[in-house]
Amino acid sequence: MEKKLIHGETLGELEGAVVAMGQPKFRAKQVADWLYKKRACSWAEMTNLPVEFREKLEDEYVFCSTVPIKIHKSQDTTRKYLMQLGDGSLVETVSLWAPDVEDETGFGRVTVCLSTQVGCAYGCNFCASGLSGFKRNLEAGEIVDQLLTVATDIEKESGKTDRFPIDNIVVMGMGEPLANYQNLIQALTIINSDWGLRFGARRITVSTSGLVPEIEKLADEKIQFRLAISLHGTTNEVRNQIMPINRKYPLEKLFPAIKQYSEKRGRMITLEYILIRDLNDSLSQAQQLAKIAHYLHAHVNLIPCNKVESLSWIAPMPAVQKQFIGFLKSANVSATIRLEKGDPIAAACGQLSFKTKVG
Numbered sequence: 009m010e011k012k013l014i015h016g017e018t019l020g021e022l023e024g025a026v027v028a029m030g031q032p033k034f035r036a037k038q039v040a041d042w043l044y045k046k047r048a049c050s051w052a053e054m055t056n057l058p059v060e061f062r063e064k065l066e067d068e069y070v071f072c073s074t075v076p077i078k079i080h081k082s083q084d085t086t087r088k089y090l091m092q093l094g095d096g097s098l099v100e101t102v103s104l105w106a107p108d109v110e111d112e113t114g115f116g117r118v119t120v121c122l123s124t125q126v127g128c129a130y131g132c133n134f135c136a137s138g139l140s141g142f143k144r145n146l147e148a149g150e151i152v153d154q155l156l157t158v159a160t161d162i163e164k165e166s167g168k169t170d171r172f173p174i175d176n177i178v179v180m181g182m183g184e185p186l187a188n189y190q191n192l193i194q195a196l197t198i199i200n201s202d203w204g205l206r207f208g209a210r211r212i213t214v215s216t217s218g219l220v221p222e223i224e225k226l227a228d229e230k231i232q233f234r235l236a237i238s239l240h241g242t243t244n245e246v247r248n249q250i251m252p253i254n255r256k257y258p259l260e261k262l263f264p265a266i267k268q269y270s271e272k273r274g275r276m277i278t279l280e281y282i283l284i285r286d287l288n289d290s291l292s293q294a295q296q297l298a299k300i301a302h303y304l305h306a307h308v309n310l311i312p313c314n315k316v317e318s319l320s321w322i323a324p325m326p327a328v329q330k331q332f333i334g335f336l337k338s339a340n341v342s343a344t345i346r347l348e349k350g351d352p353i354a355a356a357c358g359q360l361s362f363k364t365k366v367g
């Protein structure tokens with residue numbers, strides 16, 4: 009029997025499993041407490057569980073499915089973890105530290121960017137994740153384990169264990185999260201639940217290239233995550249050139265789904281807009297983007313395109329970027345821009361730059 013991932017199980021599933029092992033149901037809550045409240049790193053630490061029960065758990069479950077085989081640190085603010093999964097596949101998890109945004113502990117704010125698939129089937133032609141195609145969906149436990157592995161690494165380095173060291177989660181790493189819908193929701197449920205990590209849904213953002221039926225489904229989920237849409241083009245003509253998904257779900261289908269989402273949730277969504285030289289950086293497109301942002305009641309996050317080896321798109325000149333955001337602001341659009349090209353944060357999320365070959 010293939011082992012399951014312990015961090016991919018809900019409390020209800022754990023209860024079923026412990027009862028099947030001949031244990032009382034309350035043991036499931038004890039296991040969950042060890043996993044998420046005390047954040048145990050091994051079965052051996054779970055000292056209030058009978059030894060034979062721990063051995064059974066070990067026979068049936070993998071404790072941690074993500075091994076950080078390489079950690080790339082840049083300027084002390086960004087860390088890219090190359091995670092090896094059980095089958096040898098590689099994904100990237102990124103942590104971004106914003107030291108200037110102080111929280112009450114004076115430690116700064118940490119955001120973690122999670123991957124949801126090995127590769128990506130959507131083939132946006134500015135993105136490194138889709139370059140080698142789609143391999144497989146991540147399991148829920150593999151998504152949760154990325155977060156726990158990064159948290160443990162941060163704690164090891166800071167020496168602080170008084171609180172969970174991560175403040176925000178963005179699901180913007182490798183893959184299209186809404187194409188792995190069930191495992192995504194299962195993982196985020198474990199992260200959000202009272203019996204799990206108790207991580208607030210408002211601090212979790214899911215980014216999608218625009219899968220309309222799944223956006224509609226997400227609007228009805230119990231847990232209220234934040235939503236970011238990778239827009240990148242204000243017309244079908246431009247979007248078709250860079251995002252093949254737009255042929256299936258063009259803007260006239262996408263916008264009503266986004267509008268419905270934000271109306272049901274009663275909160276602003278974010279439009280991600282990669283600025284690409286001579287493609288989507290003109291003033292008329294800024295005007296169109298402002299109209300869309302007002303219509304959808306959305307915040308705009310501009311991202312100067314990062315050059316991906318073998319792909320031809322590049323960012324506009326800084327003056328053009330400035331003009332673009334300047335226009336949005338003068339049109340009363342809530343807008344931010346990621347810092348200059350070469351900035352470690354700009355280069356961090358959504359683009360996989362590790363080139364390690366394993367084996």
Ligand code: SAH
Nearest residue numbers: 135180183184215216217238280313314358
């Ligand atoms: N598949 C989802 C989430 C992963 S992509 C989505 O498309 O939204 C995460 C983010 O990284 C997206 O906003 C994506 O557009 C951005 N990204 C990908 N390639 C990039 C590049 N070359 N330069 C800047 N941002 C990029």
Ligand code: SF4
Nearest residue numbers: 128130132135138217
């Ligand atoms: Fe996939 Fe998102 Fe990259 Fe498009 S931008 S190829 S959907 S990961």
